[in-house]
Amino acid sequence: MEDTTRFKRFLKEKNLPTPWCPGCGNGIILKSTCDAFDELNLDTDKTVVVSGIGCSGRSAGFFNLDSVHTAHGRAIPMAEGIKIANENLHVVVLSGDGDLLGIGGNHLLHASRRNTPITIICFSNEIYGMTGGQVSPTSKQGAKTITTPDGCKDTPINVQALIKAHNCFYARTTTFHLKHLKKCIVEALRHPGLAFVDVICQCIVNNGRRIGFKDGYDMLMHYKNTYKINENADLLKEGEIGITKVGVVK
Amino acid sequence: MSKLLLQGNQAIVYAAERAGLGFFAGYPITPASEILLEFVGRKRVKVLQMEDEIASINAIIGASLAGRKTMTATSGPGFSLMQESIGLAHMMEVPLVIVNVQRVGPSTGMPTFPAQGDIMQSRFGSHGDYCPIVFYPNSVEELYQHTFSAFNAAEESLSPVILLSDGFISHIYETVELKTYPTVDRTRPPLGMGRRHFTGLTHKDNTKPVTSDPEVHRALLRHLKKKCEDVSEKYNFYEYIGNDTADTLLISYGALSRAAYKFRDKYALFRPIRIFPIIKDLKEIAEQYESVIIMEMNLGQYRNQVESVVHKHVELVSLTGGKIDLKEIWDKLTAIKGRGRKRVSVAD
Amino acid sequence: MPQRKGEVAINHRYCKRCNICPQFCPTNNLEIVKGKLVAYDRCIACFNCERYCPDMAIEVVKIYNVETPATG
Numbered sequence A: 001m002e003d004t005t006r007f008k009r010f011l012k013e014k015n016l017p018t019p020w021c022p023g024c025g026n027g028i029i030l031k032s033t034c035d036a037f038d039e040l041n042l043d044t045d046k047t048v049v050v051s052g053i054g055c056s057g058r059s060a061g062f063f064n065l066d067s068v069h070t071a072h073g074r075a076i077p078m079a080e081g082i083k084i085a086n087e088n089l090h091v092v093v094l095s096g097d098g099d100l101l102g103i104g105g106n107h108l109l110h111a112s113r114r115n116t117p118i119t120i121i122c123f124s125n126e127i128y129g130m131t132g133g134q135v136s137p138t139s140k141q142g143a144k145t146i147t148t149p150d151g152c153k154d155t156p157i158n159v160q161a162l163i164k165a166h167n168c169f170y171a172r173t174t175t176f177h178l179k180h181l182k183k184c185i186v187e188a189l190r191h192p193g194l195a196f197v198d199v200i201c202q203c204i205v206n207n208g209r210r211i212g213f214k215d216g217y218d219m220l221m222h223y224k225n226t227y228k229i230n231e232n233a234d235l236l237k238e239g240e241i242g243i244t245k246v247g248v249v250k
Numbered sequence B: 001m002s003k004l005l006l007q008g009n010q011a012i013v014y015a016a017e018r019a020g021l022g023f024f025a026g027y028p029i030t031p032a033s034e035i036l037l038e039f040v041g042r043k044r045v046k047v048l049q050m051e052d053e054i055a056s057i058n059a060i061i062g063a064s065l066a067g068r069k070t071m072t073a074t075s076g077p078g079f080s081l082m083q084e085s086i087g088l089a090h091m092m093e094v095p096l097v098i099v100n101v102q103r104v105g106p107s108t109g110m111p112t113f114p115a116q117g118d119i120m121q122s123r124f125g126s127h128g129d130y131c132p133i134v135f136y137p138n139s140v141e142e143l144y145q146h147t148f149s150a151f152n153a154a155e156e157s158l159s160p161v162i163l164l165s166d167g168f169i170s171h172i173y174e175t176v177e178l179k180t181y182p183t184v185d186r187t188r189p190p191l192g193m194g195r196r197h198f199t200g201l202t203h204k205d206n207t208k209p210v211t212s213d214p215e216v217h218r219a220l221l222r223h224l225k226k227k228c229e230d231v232s233e234k235y236n237f238y239e240y241i242g243n244d245t246a247d248t249l250l251i252s253y254g255a256l257s258r259a260a261y262k263f264r265d266k267y268a269l270f271r272p273i274r275i276f277p278i279i280k281d282l283k284e285i286a287e288q289y290e291s292v293i294i295m296e297m298n299l300g301q302y303r304n305q306v307e308s309v310v311h312k313h314v315e316l317v318s319l320t321g322g323k324i325d326l327k328e329i330w331d332k333l334t335a336i337k338g339r340g341r342k343r344v345s346v347a348d
Numbered sequence C: 001m002p003q004r005k006g007e008v009a010i011n012h013r014y015c016k017r018c019n020i021c022p023q024f025c026p027t028n029n030l031e032i033v034k035g036k037l038v039a040y041d042r043c044i045a046c047f048n049c050e051r052y053c054p055d056m057a058i059e060v061v062k063i064y065n066v067e068t069p070a071t072g
C-alpha cells in the first residue's frame, strides 16, 4: 500500500488540530503544501515558512520547520529579508488575501518588481475571515459581506495582472482540484524567481454560509462546477485555473 | 589606528560595519538618508532600499532571524511607521538596531531641522508593554562608539535597540578615531536549523502560540522586561559633571547637551547617553542638589520620565522649532530661578 | 472477480465533523451519527475522504481484495 501520509513529516502533529472552523479550506492548503514539499523532498533544515495575520496566518505554526508568524501584512518583506540574508533557504509565504493583497499589497507590488525568489501561497477566500467576514480585496463585485450588505461595488484586485506585469510566476487553483493544487505549488517551488499561487478556498463560517452555501462540501462542489483547468494560458480568464506561462505578457 | 573626519551619519555606518553588520534595509528620509547612501557599494553588507519603512524593519527582522546582524535608519515619520513591528521584534526576541535621526515634527514638520521629539516614541511607541534599550550620543565620536554599544546590547538582550540621533549631530563633521570595540556574536542558531515558531502571539519557548493563559503572558512580559533591564546595566553610559558651588542640576542629552557645557560654572551637569532604561544613579545625583532642571528640544517628554525616577519636581526648559540659541537658553534658565521653586514650564 | 475493499481509521481528536468526507464517499460508508463520525464496512479505498479532509482526521489504513462469487 502506497504511503499517502508522507507529507506529515513536514507537520508538527502535536500542534494539531488546527484552530480552523469545521470545513474550512485552509487545512487542505496546509496539507497540499506539505505534500508538495514531500514531492520535491525539500530539506527541512533549508526550508522556512512565513505567515501574516489572519486565519490563514496561523498555518506557519503547523510546519515542522523553522517558521515565522509576522505582523498583519508583513510576511513578504520578512520573507525577502530571510531569503536575501541566506540564499540557500527555500522561503515560503502562506497567508490570506486580506493580508497579502490588502494591508500588505504594496509589499507584493515591490517584491514582484524585485523578483525576489520566494514562493507565495495566497489563501483567497474572498473575505476577511478572522475578523468576522468583512469585504476583502478579492471579493467579487456584488459580493454580500457584513461590510457590504448591498453587495461589493468595487472591482476585485487583479493580482494575476500585477504578478504577470513583472514577469513572475502566477498560478491559480482551488481547494477542490487537489492534484492541480499540488502541481501548482510544486511548480511554484521550482520557479527560480518570485512565484505566486492563488488558491481559491472556502471560508464557510464567515463567508460561504452567509451567501447560501450549506457547508464546506457545497463550496468545494461550487469550485468543481465553476473552474475549468486551462494549462496553456498566457492569461487566465474568469472561471479558469492553471499555471500561466512566464514571461509572455509585456 | 586611523583618524577620519566623518559626518555623524557616516560614523554610524563605519561603526556598524566594524560591529559585524551584515544586512541593512532602509528608505530615504532627511536627515538620515546619508546612512543608506554610505552603505551603497560596501561589499560586506547586503543593502536593500525598500518600498517603505514598514518593509525595511520587517526585512531586517527576517534577516536577523536568518543569522545576520541587521540595522535600519530613519527619522520620525519612518520611525512611526515601524512601531508595530518594533513590538513584534520585542515579542519574537530579535536583535536589531534602529537608528532614528530626529527632525522637527509632528508630521512633516521641519525636515531639515533637528529635534528631540521622539523620546516618548522610542520608549513607548509600540503597543503593549516592553522595555527598550535606547542610546542617544552627543558627538560624532560617540555615535561611532555607541553604534557598537547598540549592536552589542541588541545581541545580548535579543531585542531591538534604538540609537537616537538628531539632525544636528548626524550632520556635523568631527574627527573620529576608528577604534574597534569588542563585539558580541550571535548565539542563537539562524533560521533553517530548528523546528521553532517565532510569533508575535503570546507563546512559550518558541514552540506554539498560547493565547488564552494570562499566566503565560505575564511570565513572558516579566522575562522580556528583566532581560532588557539586566543587559542595560552593562551599558550604564552617562556623563556627570558635579559642581560644589551649584544648587541646581541641569539635565540634557543629545544635540542640546552640547550647549549645556557653556553653563558648567553655574550648574552641575548630567547627560544620559543610555536614555532608557533611565540611569539609576540619577536619583542619587539629583538628591545632592536643591533643584533639577531639564533642557529638551520638545515639550518635556523626558522630564516626566525623569521625575518618576528622581521623585522630585523637575523644571523644564523647552526649545522647539529646531533652534539652539545660547542667549535664549540663558534667559529661560534665569527665568526659572527668578520665579523661585514654583512648578513652571518655560516653553516657547 | 476480486473486489477492492478498504478500511479507514478516524482520529476523533482531529475530526471536526464538518461533513465533507461523508459527502465525498461513493459508497456512503461514512456518516455523522449523534455528533460523531462513524465508518461502516463498505469502504472501497478510493481515498476521497483522506484527500479532502481538511483536518487530517481520516486515513485509509487497509486495502484488500475479496473474491466475489461469479455470477451468470
Ligand SMILES: Cc1ncc(C[n+]2csc(CCOP(=O)(O)OP(=O)(O)O)c2C)c(N)n1
Pocket (backbone or CB within 6 Å): A053, A054, A055, A056, A057, A072, A095, A096, A097, A098, A099, A100, A123, A125, A127, A128, A129, A130, A131, A136, A203
Ligand atoms: C495592523 C492590523 N490591523 C488589523 C488587524 C486585524 N486583523 C486580523 S486578521 C485580519 C484580516 C485577515 O484577513 P485575511 O488575510 O484574508 O485572512 P483570513 O482570516 O481570511 O484567512 C485583520 C483585519 C491586525 N491584526 N493588525
Ligand code: SF4
Pocket (backbone or CB within 6 Å): A019, A020, A021, A023, A024, A025, A026, A055, A056, A125, A129, A130, A202, A203, A204, A205, A206, A207
Ligand atoms: S472564519 Fe473562515 S477562514 Fe477562518 S477558520 Fe473559519 S472558515 Fe476558515
Ligand code: SF4
Pocket (backbone or CB within 6 Å): C006, C008, C021, C024, C025, C026, C027, C028, C029, C030, C042, C043, C044, C045, C046, C047, C048, C049, C050, C060
Ligand atoms: S476511502 Fe473512499 S470508500 Fe472508503 S470511506 Fe473513504 S471515501 Fe468512502
Ligand code: SF4
Pocket (backbone or CB within 6 Å): A023, C010, C014, C015, C016, C017, C018, C019, C020, C021, C022, C037, C052, C053, C054, C055, C056, C057, C058
Ligand atoms: S472531512 Fe475530516 S474533519 Fe470532516 S468529518 Fe470527515 S474526518 Fe471529520
Ligand SMILES: [Mg+2]
Pocket (backbone or CB within 6 Å): A054, A096, A097, A098, A123, A124, A125, A126, A127, A128, A129, A136
Ligand atoms: Mg481571507
